[in-house]
Amino acid sequence: MTRVLLTGNGAAAWGARLARVDYVPAFPITPQTEIIETLARWYDTGEMRGRLTLLESEHSMITAAGAAAATGVRVFSATSSQGLLYGMEMIYTVAGWRVPFVLVNVSRGLASPITLESDHNDLLAARDSGFLAIVCATCQEVLDSVLLAYRLGEDPRVRLPVIVNLDGFTLSFTREPVEIPEAARAADFLPAFDPQGISFRASQPSSQAVAVLGGTPYSYFRYETHLAALNALPVYDEIAGAFEQCFGRAHPAVETYRADDADVVFFMMGAFATKAKAAVDGLREAGERVGLLRLRLLRPFPEARLRALLAGTRGVAVIDQNLSNGKGGVLHTELASALYGMRDAPLLASFVGGLGGRDIGAEEFYEMAAVTRRAAQGGVAPAPRLLYTATELREMRKLQAVAAVERLETGGGQ
């Protein structure tokens, strides 16, 4: 085991390397590109055995990934944002093929407006696709989750592709100390890929991904995929247990931080949870019983676990780094549905923030905790809040004013 400084992208590449992936269909997009460049180099130097093929689009990339997995090799790919959306038809399609492979998504806000920095709308667009999804908060977790994801997706009870998500910039380009497991240990944890009969061979002709006619066969296969995804809940726990035994690192479906006796918790996913932890520490020092639940497993959704963890909690500040326009934060809806009908369920307060890389400051965490506590005491959920400071609004107004003056001065249109 060696401990080195790695970016999130570097950690993702190391995960793929330790998983001994045979095949990487690829396409560049910021902030993901470093992953495929690293893998391309390792294939070139012979440090990895297999092949990287640069496709002409993510739609083709996901198709090639699914087709190669359907032929019986271990496949890895990576994308982000616009790329994930460009490939979306095939994201849904290959999940239905029931072929396991791992796709790393480096989260980045979606157009429009076009931007580079992170939020989770890209990942959430794939939420209902049939892919399982693990959402990381540290670089170590990225490496570990790639290995976990292969074990999970390839399990005969599951057989589904898995997205491993990391935040653009905050993780992708940030160096953190990461323990790189020894190759032999990784191989113990994750044995060679067993296609389990899903393949194309001259001696065993097969038809895959065929059409169906009518709702009966269609529903049958859709339900099968759903049930397989639900199977992945206990399987995940089993595998995370095996991982902890092997490497000494715990990666539960829901990470808890100082949440045991908390009456108010933050609920969120991704790298900004690290900021929430710092805020929790600050609030604890001030004597407040505040904690954090970080969702790692987005799909399957660990509903029962969340109910158990939130029993006794009075208020939850749900922080969504995403926005479903015309509805609100997606995690808020997800958690509300999970807790619906639960006796003494905590009150939920919805906050949307951190879009396109916008920071969430310590003061904002404190404020969210206070708002949630007050609401829980009063028993009425507050209106959802879109985090934005008066200073930010003033800065925007200034920019607009400067642009207006420039246009006037240079004689442009009004």
Added chain:
Amino acid sequence: MSEHVIQRMKDLPSTHLLGSGTPMCAGCGGLGALHEIYDLLGTRTVFVNAAGCMTLLSVYPFTPFRGSWLYTAMASAPAGAQGVRDALDILLEHKRIPPEDDLSTVVLTGDGAAYGMGLSATSGAIERGLDFLYLCYDNEGYGNTGQQFSGATPHAARTSTSAGARGYSGEKKDLFSIWTAHRPVYAATVIGAEPLDLAKKIEKAKRLTGPRLVLALAPCPTGWDFDPQQTVEIGRLAVRTGIWPLKEYLDGKVVHTRVPHPRQPVEDYLKTQGRFRHLFEPARNEALLGEIQARVDAYWANVE
């Protein structure tokens, strides 16, 4: 170049590999061509299919193919072929499968995908030198969705989205030239109604490695509006009138494998199909007929 095994009609395979009882229309020219091609390619193949009429060949839990099949989507069948080919290569290299288990990858696509939505995936696959056979059955429209015009629809044809007096205002795109501009190892046009010419080309394509196009004009009774029993006759007329030139591209050169002489007037072909009826009824549209004839004449003037 080695001698072709197929010289005469009696050299064509007598056993038929593709099962019957598919949901395709009676007289489907695309299916006819596929039958002929499958007999020659054989079962050590994986057909990677793009959305279109042929997608309904394999409907759970039945398939007429004795070899393998993978349906992908409308735009990305060549990328599916890439994934399968790459995976098989890796398995062979790592000796995880024996050489006998290898398969040839065949893309099976309609014209709508081939001339339009799938063009970028196709271009990418050719530029990567993918070893695959690309089989396009060209029924000159989006057949599966009710024959709207596609990039392959010929000038003046009536489709469900060009139902006016002049039919389709665009020109049929030249997919063969788009392919040859990529310098593939092989490209050919074929038609089911000329089985010997088709067989010779498939035999040739089969022995080559790299990107190979087989573009089959596919008379479509449903979309072109003619009686299913006319499929073969209409196919022959497409060749004899010079509307559908039979040719191949090999070693950087295009060779016409059939130069119709004398060429029948194009109207002999056009008047067999309801989609061109407005050129003859209620009155002959001499101008449009002349335009179409002139275009075909101009094509052959460059060949002859």
